[in-house]
Amino acid sequence: MKVLEATGITKLFPGVVALDSVDISFEPGQIHAIIGENGAGKSTLIKCLTGVYVPEEGSVEINGQDALKNKELFDKIAYVPQEIDLFGYMSVAENLFIPYEKSGFKGMVNQKALEEAARPLLAKFQIPVEPDELVKDISVSSQQLLQIARATVHEDYEVLMLDEPTTSLTTKDTQILFDIVRQIKSQNKAVVFISHKLEEIFALSDVITVFRNGKKVAYSEIGQVDIPWVIRQMTGREVDQNQVFCSEKVTDEVLMEVNDLTGERFTDVSFQLKRGEILGFSGLVGAGRSELMQAILGYLPVYKGTVRIDGENWKLGDPTFSVKHGYIYLPEERKKQGILPVLSIRENISVAVLDRLASATGISRKKEDELAQNVIDTYDVKTPDAEKEIQFLSGGNQQKVIIGRAMTCEPKVLVFDEPTKGIDVGTKAEIYRLMKELAEQKGIGIILISSEMDEIRKCSNRIIALYDGRKVGEFPATADKEEILSAIIGVG
């Protein structure tokens, strides 16, 4: 028996066949994993199955009835989109129950009643916040859980669709989520789970569907297959999960020296970065790693301490200076701080190096086109052309454009802040390979901030652990995992 059955779904975007006659169905009491490279069409499929997009072809049946004709059937589906879309300036309780009518709050809304109703839900999801706190003030991980709690408030849903719910969850919150998902499954509801983290998929799901380039390429029960099979189906090639990517051309020359740097979220941090080195920064969410690197950029204030890069005393507090002199920061919040969403790929790249593109009448369009095409070719960006608005690229391809842009600035120090968040396994390996290549061939210093222990150990030559804004340890690449772990949770 199937609760949702879609047949022949085709969805087109300008220049792209996002979905190519896809058949898929979900059964009650089953956790159905969907996996595929960035841009394979996973989110687009979910949006077609929840009524957000109307597919060009195909049908969607919910409990045997045509949902494209009768939109109300989509109410049977609870949907948690890939991006957080909560109301930042409203309270946790308000976010949970909006729209109020549907939650059984008729007429006037009583703040106290809302907050009381919120408590059991917060307890169920173990979200450590008060119902009256503003959503913008709670942690990203809590926001993510809250978003899932909100989707499941109305008990009458029959399918729960989670689009990459764990990308911004801490390890602990991931476990909480998994327990809840299993509970939901035991209530005989269907769950659809999208993730790029293979371990999670194998830990949680019952069946798996693999997508490649808008087509469904494989389906199996999870017990019948293993990780290498999934990667093969996804990418069409083998990816060695154990390959290491640390730089093999670390010099003795100190490229960057940070002394006793103190700012709002970090205290007395000192470290050195060598030319040709990849230096990993490990720590929990909130340990102050991003803040430290953003302060060196000049984006956040520094209270005390000095920075020297390539023999130059660094001017602090001025991002224009830092970027011009070769300190480039690639932000973790790609959507908010990295891309310029409605501009084209070309404009996103050229904006960083306009001086070089000058011509007699302003900006040379020819040079600009060449530069953009060069980045697209070098970094293998999947796009019909350079004029596509960058917001319509998949996450991995956006990241490649941003790396390409950073490289055109000829950096000396390049900071990658969680560079593989939401990125598929194949592309992850490509990004690691790129980092290694940049460190070895261009002689730059790379700083890698990552919360994934495997990633940081695979790529770094040295690892620095931060806990609560302080440096609590420095480890060689070969260090024991447990040793680093205990440092970053503050028991070193």
Next chain:
Amino acid sequence: MNNEKSRSSNPIINALRKSNMTAIGAVLVVMILIASVTSPYFLDIYNLQSVIRDLAFVGMIGVAQSLLLLIGELDLSVGKIASLCGILSGMMMVYYHWNPWLALLVSLICGLIFGAINGLIITRLRLNSMVATIGMQGVYGGINLVLTKGKAITGIPEEIYFLGKGNVGPIPAPFIFCIAVLIIVLFIVKKTKTGRYIYAIGNSREAARILGINVDKIRVLIYSLVGLISALAGILYVARLGSSQSAIGENWPMNSIASSVIGGVALTGGIGNPAGALIGAAIISIIQNMIVLLGVNVYWQSAVSGFVVVIAISFGSISEILRERKARKVKVG
């Protein structure tokens, strides 16, 4: 994955698809057709000249305002800056007998400074542009009243009248200034680094800062430019009336925003073309002219023109709604 078929190889078709300027241009052409069919006086040369003279002012301010909308901000003090600069020029010419050209130049510089003050207050104190310029328009309007006690300054030297009242060939002089403003603004937006940075800031202020763009410097620059253009419009209007009056520019803040929005410039920043604001201004001016030509009752004029402007602003979203309806019909049958 890339479907080569759905991608047109014709660059012109691609360009048309990408910009909604053609749609707005088409609306303007339709408006002109309707106007000339419904009223025989519309195409009369004197009427046309008066419409174009009106639209020159709204157009100039609209083009300036669109720069601010592109970075996601706006300036509600444009009208008061215009009238204050008009008053200052009048005082210099009439009370202090300055050389008129020097007086005009100094007034323009005053406009630039007023704009820069707006920009500095907004960036340094991290204020919301709308709230801050509501406050500043009170300040500029207040200074205006202190200086004039509400009385107009008459006796403006006749040698500057042609700037406002005159024609170059058949074309009203203010419109020449308006086109000059548009060309300069378009050059900045399309050809210079600053222009690219304006779009970058409008897309994401945070990303722009991380990219090393000096965001606040550019914001102050734009406010200053807007102040300068407002002053220009103000003194041209003084030349048109032959007197300096505090009432100059009363409707300019709202009309300039409306023209930009009709012209496809998004209030949220990052999207649009300043040339659209001029077309938007033309549409508004024709609407207002029609209302007069068709003899709408004087008391109704404001309500009718407001209503038609709301409809004009909705063109963009209405076509979107219709497109969705059609897509659903095709699908559901």
